[in-house]
Each structure stands twice: as C-alpha cells, then as structure tokens.
Amino acid sequence: METLGQLFDADTALSAFRLAMPLCMVALGALICERSGVLNVATEGMMLMGSFCAVAGTVYMANSLWLGLLAGLAGGLVVGLLLAALTVWVKADQVVAGVAINIFVLGITTLFLYLFLVDDMGVSRAATPAFASYSIPFLSRIPVVGQLIFTQQPPVYIGVVITFAAWFVLFHSKAGLTLRSVGEHARAADTVGIRVTRVRFIAVLLGGLLGGLGGALFALGAVQGFIENTTAGRGYIALAIVILGRWRPFGALAAALLFGLADALSFRVQGLGLPISRQIPQMLPYLVTLVALIAFAVVGRARMPAEDGKPYIKEEAS
Amino acid sequence: MSRVLTRRWRGSVKISRARVVMGLSPLWALIAMVGVVLVFLLIIGKDPITVFGALLHGAAGTWYNFGTTLVRTTPLIFSGLAVSFAYRCGVFNLGVQGQLEMGALAGATVVLFLEFIPAPLRIVLALAAGIIAGSLWGGIPGLLRAKLGISEIVVTIMLNYVAMYTVYLFVQGPMKGTNVSYPTTNAFPKDVWMPVVLPGTRVHLGFVLALLAAVLFYVVFRRTTVGFEIRAVGFNPIASRFSGMNVPKNVVLVMLISGALGGLLGASEVMGVNHRLAEFWSLGWGLEGVAVALLGRANPLGVVLAAFLFGAMRAGASNMQAMTSLPAALIYIMQGTPVIVLIALTGPGFIRDFMVGRRRKVA
Numbered sequence A: 001m002e003t004l005g006q007l008f009d010a011d012t013a014l015s016a017f018r019l020a021m022p023l024c025m026v027a028l029g030a031l032i033c034e035r036s037g038v039l040n041v042a043t044e045g046m047m048l049m050g051s052f053c054a055v056a057g058t059v060y061m062a063n064s065l066w067l068g069l070l071a072g073l074a075g076g077l078v079v080g081l082l083l084a085a086l087t088v089w090v091k092a093d094q095v096v097a098g099v100a101i102n103i104f105v106l107g108i109t110t111l112f113l114y115l116f117l118v119d120d121m122g123v124s125r126a127a128t129p130a131f132a133s134y135s136i137p138f139l140s141r142i143p144v145v146g147q148l149i150f151t152q153q154p155p156v157y158i159g160v161v162i163t164f165a166a167w168f169v170l171f172h173s174k175a176g177l178t179l180r181s182v183g184e185h186a187r188a189a190d191t192v193g194i195r196v197t198r199v200r201f202i203a204v205l206l207g208g209l210l211g212g213l214g215g216a217l218f219a220l221g222a223v224q225g226f227i228e229n230t231t232a233g234r235g236y237i238a239l240a241i242v243i244l245g246r247w248r249p250f251g252a253l254a255a256a257l258l259f260g261l262a263d264a265l266s267f268r269v270q271g272l273g274l275p276i277s278r279q280i281p282q283m284l285p286y287l288v289t290l291v292a293l294i295a296f297a298v299v300g301r302a303r304m305p306a307e308d309g310k311p312y313i314k315e316e317a318s
Numbered sequence B: 001m002s003r004v005l006t007r008r009w010r011g012s013v014k015i016s017r018a019r020v021v022m023g024l025s026p027l028w029a030l031i032a033m034v035g036v037v038l039v040f041l042l043i044i045g046k047d048p049i050t051v052f053g054a055l056l057h058g059a060a061g062t063w064y065n066f067g068t069t070l071v072r073t074t075p076l077i078f079s080g081l082a083v084s085f086a087y088r089c090g091v092f093n094l095g096v097q098g099q100l101e102m103g104a105l106a107g108a109t110v111v112l113f114l115e116f117i118p119a120p121l122r123i124v125l126a127l128a129a130g131i132i133a134g135s136l137w138g139g140i141p142g143l144l145r146a147k148l149g150i151s152e153i154v155v156t157i158m159l160n161y162v163a164m165y166t167v168y169l170f171v172q173g174p175m176k177g178t179n180v181s182y183p184t185t186n187a188f189p190k191d192v193w194m195p196v197v198l199p200g201t202r203v204h205l206g207f208v209l210a211l212l213a214a215v216l217f218y219v220v221f222r223r224t225t226v227g228f229e230i231r232a233v234g235f236n237p238i239a240s241r242f243s244g245m246n247v248p249k250n251v252v253l254v255m256l257i258s259g260a261l262g263g264l265l266g267a268s269e270v271m272g273v274n275h276r277l278a279e280f281w282s283l284g285w286g287l288e289g290v291a292v293a294l295l296g297r298a299n300p301l302g303v304v305l306a307a308f309l310f311g312a313m314r315a316g317a318s319n320m321q322a323m324t325s326l327p328a329a330l331i332y333i334m335q336g337t338p339v340i341v342l343i344a345l346t347g348p349g350f351i352r353d354f355m356v357g358r359r360r361k362v363a
Helices: A001-007 A012-034 A043-060 A064-087 A094-117 A145-149 A154-172 A174-184 A184-191 A195-225 A234-244 A249-272 A280-297 B002-023 B023-044 B048-060 B063-087 B095-114 B119-148 B152-172 B205-223 B227-233 B237-240 B247-274 B285-295 B301-325 B328-348 B352-355
Strands: none
Touching: A012 A043, A012 A145, A012 A154, A012 A195, A012 A234, A043 A064, A043 A094, A043 A234, A043 B237, A064 A094, A064 A195, A094 B095, A094 B285, A145 A154, A145 A195, A154 A249, A174 A184, A184 A195, A195 A280, A234 A249, A234 A280, A234 B152, A249 A280, A249 B205, A280 B023, A280 B152, A280 B205, B023 B048, B023 B237, B023 B328, B048 B063, B063 B095, B063 B247, B063 B301, B063 B352, B095 B119, B095 B152, B095 B247, B095 B285, B095 B328, B119 B152, B119 B247, B152 B301, B152 B328, B205 B227, B205 B247, B205 B301, B227 B237, B227 B247, B227 B301, B237 B247, B285 B301, B285 B328, B301 B328
C-alpha cells in the first residue's frame, strides 16, 4: 500500500503531464496531416530530429533552453519539408516515405550525436538543464489541483494553449474547414478551387513543426538530454494517440495523458528500486499502447479521414 | 509505311529514355549517396579518399575482411526478405527486430537447456524453434490487422520494444550465465555453433540459408499460386476479395512467413556470430531490413545486392572508425540517402514528370 502511495504521488502526476505534452504535440501534428489526407508516419523522425536539435541547440547556444526549443522546431520543420516533398510533390507511398525518413533521421541524429556532442573519449555532453516550473498566480493555490495542474514547467502550458488553438482552427475557422475538406474529398475540394497540393504541403509542414516541438519538449522538458534513438518509438505511440483520440485535438490530449501516465509510472517504478526487474516497467508504455489499440478496436472504431493516406493525383484535362 | 516506322522508332526512343532515367534509379540513388557523402566529408574537413579507402579495406581488403562483409550481409538478407515478403501483400512489417529477438531467445533456449540432444540435431532444432517463435511473434500484428483492422505499423514497433525487453529480462534473470559480469547467457558450446562455410572467415551456414531463402522467395512469387494470390491481394485487396480470395488469411499468412524469416535470422545470428545471447546483442537489422527491401525494390535479387552493399558498409565502418576517427555512424547516411533518393525518383509525381517528360494527355 505504501508503495502504491509512492507510485501515485504528486511527482508522478507532474511528470505524467511533462511526458504527456510531447506526445500530445506530436499527435496534434500527425492529426493535422491526417485531416488533410497525408498519413504522417514520419512522426518518429520529426520527434527524434526535434529532440536532437533542441539538445544540440541548447548545448551550443549558451545553455538557453528557449533557443534550444526553437532549434527543435527548426529540426522538425526540416523533416516536415522532406516528408512534404516526398508525399505531396513526388506523391510517393506515404507509409514508405515516412518509414524511410524515420530510418534516415535515426541514422543522421546518431551520426551528429557522435560528431558534435560526444568527444573522442566517448563522453557525451548531450545534457541540458531543466525548465524551472512556473506557478500560475492564484490558480496554483487551489488545493491538490493547483499543485498538479498549475505548477508546471512553461512548455506544458504552451502545449495546452496549442491544443486549444488546434481545436479552434480545425473546427471553427475557414482554414480548418478547407483542411478537412481536402482530407475528406480532395477531388471535390479541388473542384471548388481549393489547391489540394498547397493545403497538404502546409499541413505537413505544420506537422513537422509540432513534431519538432514535441521532440524538443521531450528532450528538454522530460529527460534533459539526448541519447541514440532517445524517443524509442514514442513517435509511433503518437500515431496510436491520434487513433485513440478519434482524430480530435482534445481526444489526443486525453489519450496523451494516459500514455504520459504510463511513461511516468515506468520511470517512477525504475527509480523506486522495487524488487522487480527493470524491464517490466520499461515495457509498460508499449504494452499500454497495444492494449489500448486493441480495446479501442473491439469497443468501436472511429472513422478516419476518408482520404487519409491517399496521394492526390490530379486528372489531366481531356 | 515509312511514317509508321518513324513513329515506332520515335516511340521506342521515348521508352528507352524513360528506361534510362527510371529503370536505373537504384544506380542514380547510389551516385547521389556518394555525392552526399563526399560533400559531407568536405564540409567537416576529412579527406574522402582516406575515408573511402578505409571503408573499402575494412569491407574487402583481406579475405577475412571480405568474410566479415558476408557475415554482416547475412542478417540483412533475411530481414530484407522478411520485409519484402510482407510488402508484396501490402503489409508493412516494421517488426523484424522483435521477431528476430524472439527467434534468438527461442534458439538460445534450445541450445542451452536441451543439452541431452546431440549437437547437430540441436542446431536444427534451435533454428526451428527460432522460426516458430519469430513466426508467432509476427503473427500477432498480422492477426490484429486481419481481424480488428489495427494498423500493423504501430503494433509491430510496439512489439519490437516488448520483445527486446523480454530478451533483456531473460538474460538478466533465468538465463543469466555463471561467472558473467554483464547480463548475458553462458557462451554456447562450440559444437552448437553454426558451422563455418568459408575457411579462414567467420562466414557461417546462415549465409547459405539466407541465399536459399532468397531463391525460395523467387520461386514462391514466380511459380506458385500462393505467391500469385499474395501479390494480387497486395495489388488490389478489393478486387482480390471479389474474385474469391481470402484477404485476411493472406495478411496473416505473410506475417507468419515474414516473422519466420525474422526468427530464423535471430537464431542463426546468435549461433553463428555472437555464440551467446546478451543484453544489446543485436544491431538494428530490423529497420535496416526495411531500407534494404526498399532499395532492393522488394525483389529477391535486389534484396541480396542491397544487403551486400549495406553489409559491406557495416564491415568497413569499424575499420574506418579506427583509421579516421570518424564515427562508424557515418554509414547511416550512406544507407538512408539512397533510399530517400530512390523514393523520390520512383514516385509518380513531380520528379518523374520532370525527368521523363509529362505523360501524354488522355484523349
């Protein structure tokens, strides 16, 4: 019982938020892409590149976490650009392109890690300071909730704001309607004068930015550093989050919190030194993802955007 | 008459130009790769000749080094074939890594715990156990996709991590050897090592098995109805269903076979190269297999060639690291670049239009 108390204390809850927010950002990025009809499997690559650039940026730019965060965004954007070029211009198979990008980014971040952040003796300096947590005035004084929700690192608040923004833009703005129409029926959208290619290109770039942000938040906010393959499949977990969140921003936030909790518990159990092998908590996030996907598929599936994953090839005029 | 001839002649020129541009795309991809690496080396101020020389020497400088290339090629042929097999049916098996971990675990279990079985038979049994374990592990995502419509992409990746930690769990606990300082099993006795097939190298029976698997792959898709059905389902699942093919059955089947190849990889590798199962024993063969399959365009000869190329890079990398103090991870850009370039070249959009000339308008 005492151990249970240790597992589910305020620290765990706080780190659940910290670990959920990166996943939520990456999932939002993927969600925007999928709503426009591009299945974004490169989330892992975007997140990994975001993590690397954020850490490298922080280390090389006077340990400034905010500059590092910007570097992470830039890294994600570059990967987004690559995915956009391959899927929207070249119209390659979107899964193939995404997976290839993930392999490529895993390679390149590993290479750059050894070139720029690990010295000849094999000592890594890919570690960053942590964000200081910020208590929102008044709200943080509310008992329990105040401590859990309103005493977070600044990136967590940014994440919440972005989730709201994504929801508003997607469902209550003209731009969002345009985006969704392209994802539901590209040809019809094209007929009424919407430039399908341009909309998708922008959507994938946004996906890259959010993926990079997610990676940066993960590296700087949650683990404070970078190692080879640091994201370890979390980009793919974000894809599961999109499905579980039924392609909706708040759904994604809720699902991300579930996985953040799984992640937090995993780290927590490893830290407590309980008499169980550390591999069992390490498996936890992946097992939770599997179980959640299966349960969701059994209980009832949500409908994915109709043109998700289909390249749009314009019919030539006759 | 002459007009017809000219038209035919012009037509054939057009085809051959398209052939040159698109048909040779793997070649262009490799040229692009060399170009990218050259530029990269010049930027970081390394002499390309020294670097490529060190790579080449490590990959083929001596008979033993050439053997190392074949040793590194072996798992990549298996995983490239595994990915290609599923891909032919429209299934993305990103889970070869997990399947090979499970195969290695099963193989090591047979080798270490069934000591009463005479050695040659035990090797065969261990390989069989690896095949079965990998196949079952691959069957999970196949079944989940066929029955519940869950994307195999996420599931296979999740299962990779579960499998990896399962292996670590076993080598740290029940299978941990005596007098070992890190999580590993005892070394396998010499009589259950995979026999060496090229004297003076470490090339083991697994290499022959990998080539046999490639031949078998070819035969299945060229000569059998099973292969035809798999390709049909991959090409157009809806049409296949209406012509009476069982799409879910085929999806599960390809994942079972793909997983079997992964499991065989794992068992053959622990018995042929590592001779023990340890934490962090495997390299990223699963994902590299995806790159190999893409570069080899999911056809067996292409896969063998791409695996050989990647295997040579792997073999050369450690020598390069020793000679030039560049990280061995340099080969990752040499592996990733051609795959990306190939995808860009072969996709139906922008670049193809640009290089081949716009397709004729439909009248």
